[in-house]
Amino acid sequence: MAEDSKCEICQKPAPQKCSGCHTVHYCSKEHQKVAWKSHRKVCKPFMICEDEFLGRYLVATKPLKPGDVVIKEDPLIWGPSQITVPVCLGCGVALSNKTARPCQKCGWPMCSEICQNSPSHIPECSYTTNRGDKVSIKNFNIPHPSYQCITVLRCLYQKQFLSNVWNKIQLLESHCKERKLTSSYQQDKRQIVEFIKRFFKIDTFSEEEILKVCGIVMINAHEVPLNEPPHIAIYETTSMLEHSCRANCAKSFTSKGGVLVSAGTHIEKGEHLSICYTDPLWGTPNRRHHLWETKFFWCNCSRCSDSTEFGTYFSAVRCQEKDCKGYLLPKSFQEDSDLNARWYCDVCPSSTSSVIVHETLDNIGRQLNSMPKGILNVCRVFLRENEKYLSPNHYYFTDVKFALCQLIGQDSGLQTVSDEEVEFKAKLCRQLIDMMKILIPAEPRVLGILLFELHAAISEIGRRKVEAGLGGPDDLQDALMVSVFKFLWICLEKQNSFVPKLK
Numbered sequence: 076m077a078e079d080s081k082c083e084i085c086q087k088p089a090p091q092k093c094s095g096c097h098t099v100h101y102c103s104k105e106h107q108k109v110a111w112k113s114h115r116k117v118c119k120p121f122m123i124c125e126d127e128f129l130g131r132y133l134v135a136t137k138p139l140k141p142g143d144v145v146i147k148e149d150p151l152i153w154g155p156s157q158i159t160v161p162v163c164l165g166c167g168v169a170l171s172n173k174t175a176r177p178c179q180k181c182g183w184p185m186c187s188e189i190c191q192n193s194p195s196h197i198p199e200c201s202y203t204t205n206r207g208d209k210v211s212i213k214n215f216n217i218p219h220p221s222y223q224c225i226t227v228l229r230c231l232y233q234k235q236f237l238s239n240v241w242n243k244i245q246l247l248e249s250h251c252k253e254r255k256l257t258s259s260y261q262q263d264k265r266q267i268v269e270f271i272k273r274f275f276k277i278d279t280f281s282e283e284e285i286l287k288v289c290g291i292v293m294i295n296a297h298e299v300p301l302n303e304p305p306h307i308a309i310y311e312t313t314s315m316l317e318h319s320c321r322a323n324c325a326k327s328f329t330s331k332g333g334v335l336v337s338a339g340t341h342i343e344k345g346e347h348l349s350i351c352y353t354d355p356l357w358g359t360p361n362r363r364h365h366l367w368e369t370k371f372f373w374c375n376c377s378r379c380s381d382s383t384e385f386g387t388y389f390s391a392v393r394c395q396e397k398d399c400k401g402y403l404l405p406k407s408f409q410e411d412s413d414l415n416a417r418w419y420c421d422v423c424p425s426s427t428s429s430v431i432v433h434e435t436l437d438n439i440g441r442q443l444n445s446m447p448k449g450i451l452n453v454c455r456v457f458l459r460e461n462e463k464y465l466s467p468n469h470y471y472f473t474d475v476k477f478a479l480c481q482l483i484g485q486d487s488g489l490q491t492v493s494d495e496e497v498e499f500k501a502k503l504c505r506q507l508i509d510m511m512k513i514l515i516p517a518e519p520r521v522l523g524i525l526l527f528e529l530h531a532a533i534s535e536i537g538r539r540k541v542e543a544g545l546g547g548p549d550d551l552q553d554a555l556m557v558s559v560f561k562f563l564w565i566c567l568e569k570q571n572s573f574v575p576k577l578k
């Protein structure tokens with residue numbers, strides 16, 4: 076017990092602390108129960124911190140294990156993506172000539188009367204009604220420009236009518252200063268500011284205010300893949316999570332658009348909580364540029380700071396010196412954009428200009444993009460042809476191997492595939508799983524898919540052994556149980572909220 080731990084209720088010495096947040100103490104179970112009614116609203120396994128470099132971020136207040144729920148919350152605001160085909164503004168589902176019915180008040184196409192009356196639709200509905208003319212949308216097959224301003228408009232509506240929500244939104248990072256220098260800022264000026272002022276005839280908000288909200292949406296909105304097309308949402312706490320290319324938390328969404336953030340690794344008390352804002356299976360230069368272009372920071376996370384990416388050589392190319400088995404990497408990816416930067420071999424003294432390495436990588440990337448998808452042989456040829464240039468775990472290879480291990484046996488069933496092919500599938504899955512555990516341990520979907528494919532291959536190998544009289548049914552059962560268990564464990568997410576136990 077910390078010397079000054081006092082009971083929240085009676086201020087007597089408190090030997091026990093709340094196991095939910097580890098930040099409040101009680102003298103007894105009884106007093107914890109008394110406090111729970113109000114404490115449950117603030118009991119969270121993290122605290123909000125702030126510094127000049129990161130802005131606000133979250134820090135664990137107690138050790139967390141994989142699967143522990145960290146945040147569960149509904150959006151502050153949700154709306155359509157900036158570029159979208161016409162969608163229902165009540166539920167986000169894509170509309171067609173057959174399913175769309177105009178809102179009787181404002182004309183925006185909706186999917187049902189329930190959605191027409193949904194609270195989410197109030198902002199654009201009331202601004203359109205005040206404007207006088209109804210909206211008329213006839214073409215449902217192509218992106219419609221009118222939707223570009225909806226999410227921004229929904230935020231601005233909060234400023235006018237719901238100050239408690241607005242107070243939370245306006246605290247979020249907007250990167251106005253950095254955005255001013257970008258083409259997307261000029262585009263937002265033309266397409267969103269002008270539209271709000273001309274079409275909706277709204278004068279309440281200044282150009283600066285509207286552009287700040289555009290920035291808040293760009294920096295903080297999460298894509299919610301519940302429908303096709305996905306919608307976007309801003310969350311009060313989840314939007315404060317910092318980024319890491321080797322994140323320790325994973326996010327998923329409830330069927331109503333709420334977000335659930337859970338620990339993806341063992342997290343120590345005092346550790347920063349993070350999610351990955353970009354595609355963690357892109358190479359380091361691409362991830363870092365994407366983060367700069369969309370979120371305005373150069374990532375210096377533990378993965379970006381180690382050019383070998385924890386010894387996986389995920390972004391490395393092979394040294395081309397005769398008989399050398401080494402890999403080339405820059406001293407640091409932070410300096411790789413420098414025109415004079417070089418990539419150095421980890422075995423021999425040679426080095427190559429970064430410009431030449433990137434040219435080679437761009438060529439291979441173009442080859443990969445133009446490849447027909449879903450064809451086993453095409454994948455194999457790609458791996459064979461580029462073996463001499465890329466490290467075995469290279470991100471281009473990872474992409475193709477990930478496709479390959481799903482493709483083997485996909486068409487006509489694994490039973491029809493040769494023994495070598497099934498063994499190859501199992502080997503690929505194991506290689507990828509080992510690497511993903513190092514690179515992206517909190518990413519349950521990728522690991523889940525790989526474990527599922529591995530389980531299919533192991534089960535087929537076992538079936539063949541039993542059929543040939545080479546292995547006992549116990550071997551098969553064991554192999555299956557291990558992989559099925561792992562797969563289920565990864566996929567399950569705890570969603571219960573309960574009174575935390577006293578420790």
Ligand SMILES: C[S@@+](CC[C@H](N)C(=O)[O-])C[C@H]1O[C@@H](n2cnc3c(N)ncnc32)[C@H](O)[C@@H]1O
Pocket residue numbers: 128129130131132246247248250294295314315316317318319370371372373374375376
């Ligand atoms: C979604 S917001 C996170 C919340 C934000 N810190 C705030 O105070 O509102 C994303 C912004 O946080 C900062 N940020 C997040 N992760 C970062 C990281 N790993 N390194 C540097 N800045 C980061 C960047 O300014 C980024 O644009």
